[in-house]
Amino acid sequence: xxxxxxxxxxxxxxxxxxxxxxxxxxxxxxxxxxxxxxxxxxxxxxxxxxxxxxxxxxxxxxxxxxxxxxxxxxxxxxxxxxxxxxxxxxxxxxxxxxxxxxxxxxxxxxxxxxxxxxxxxxxxxxxxxxxxxxxxxxxxxxxxxxxxxxxxxxxxxxxxxxxxxxxxxxxxxxxxxxxxxxxxxxxxxxxxxxxxxxxxxxxxxxxxxxxxxxxxxxxxxxxxxxxxxxxxxxxxxxxxxxxxxxxxxxxxxxxxxxxx
Numbered sequence: 001x002x003x004x005x006x007x008x009x010x011x012x013x014x015x016x017x018x019x020x021x022x023x024x025x026x027x028x029x030x031x032x033x034x035x036x037x038x039x040x041x042x043x044x045x046x047x048x049x050x051x052x053x054x055x056x057x058x059x060x061x062x063x064x065x066x067x068x069x070x071x072x073x074x075x076x077x078x079x080x081x082x083x084x085x086x087x088x089x090x091x092x093x094x095x096x097x098x099x100x101x102x103x104x105x106x107x108x109x110x111x112x113x114x115x116x117x118x119x120x121x122x123x124x125x126x127x128x129x130x131x132x133x134x135x136x137x138x139x140x141x142x143x144x145x146x147x148x149x150x151x152x153x154x155x156x157x158x159x160x161x162x163x164x165x166x167x168x169x170x171x172x173x174x175x176x177x178x179x180x181x182x183x184x185x186x187x188x189x190x191x192x193x194x195x196x197x198x199x200x201x202x203x204x205x206x207x208x209x210x211x212x213x214x215x216x217x218x219x220x221x222x223x224x225x226x227x228x229x230x231x232x233x234x235x236x237x238x239x240x241x242x243x244x245x246x247x248x249x250x251x252x253x254x255x256x257x258x259x260x
Contacts, residue, residue: 028170030155031145032162035104039158041065044234045254048077051247056080060250064154071105072096075150090115095151103145104158110148112179120179122148133180140182147176152185153225153235156211160233166209168192187211187225195226197236197252206230208237219243231255 032038041064048058060077073095090113097108113119121134130139131146147155152174159172166189173186190212196203206228213223226237236252 028166028172030159030172030174031103032159034101035158035162036099036101038161039064039066039071039099039104039154040232042154042234043255043257044252046238046250047253049249049251051249057248066099069098070096071099073105073150073154093150095148097151105147105151105155107146107148107151107177110150110177110179112149122177122179131177131182135179138180140177143175143182145175146182147174147185149176149178152176153238156187156225157227157233157235160209160227164209164227164229164233172211185213187213187223190224195228195236199252199254206236 042062043064044062046060046062047056048060049055050057058077058079060075062073062075064073065071075093077091079090092111092113094111095105095107095109098106100106109121109123111119111121123132123134124130124142125132125139128139129142131142132139155174156172160166168189168191171186171188173184176183176185188211190210192207192209194205195208196205198204207230208226208228211225211227213221215222220243222241224237224239224241225235227233228236234252234255238250239247240249241247
């Protein structure tokens, strides 16, 4: 496999598994009163594209289910075309936990699996109140409001349903667990804009808020997420930009349960 293909594959995997950010100023509250009521069942389908490669690289499906005080969230990405030649199998993320009436999503378990590789897991040990990282055997103190790399996307949706009246420059800060450590995810509202999406029945113009991460170090990726007010603040685009300016974008192509 040549260097360029390796770079594309690395960018694709980083994109689907979400992204790291740094702390920022003008921080808005990442929670709101009664946010648990704003978490709702969700079925979304995204098309994955790359700025340097023609065609569709993968289809990603996101499914969120709430049952009483519990939730299950899963993202599955299936490679297509060029990417399927480089990466076999599916990339899966799972997030499970509680829906707290005030805090919203409260993950207790998070897992990632790439193809046939072993599952990488993180979970809360209720007795010690520590997060255990099965991949490296390390642990960290559990923190109130902690998210994971998948739940944070839909935690931000719930936050916007509480109050989407944010100003450009406001930030939403989250403490997030991956499969090996805890980190900070801070997104800054860059702009309010209309975007056009096609759900198979012609273009639909949507009013969105675009959030963007700020690289912690030179060369880090920049991440952008667009949330659509017209779709009850569901994420409609997720984009990662590398140090060379190349972008990989997930674009919403469908909502609701897939037809048989």
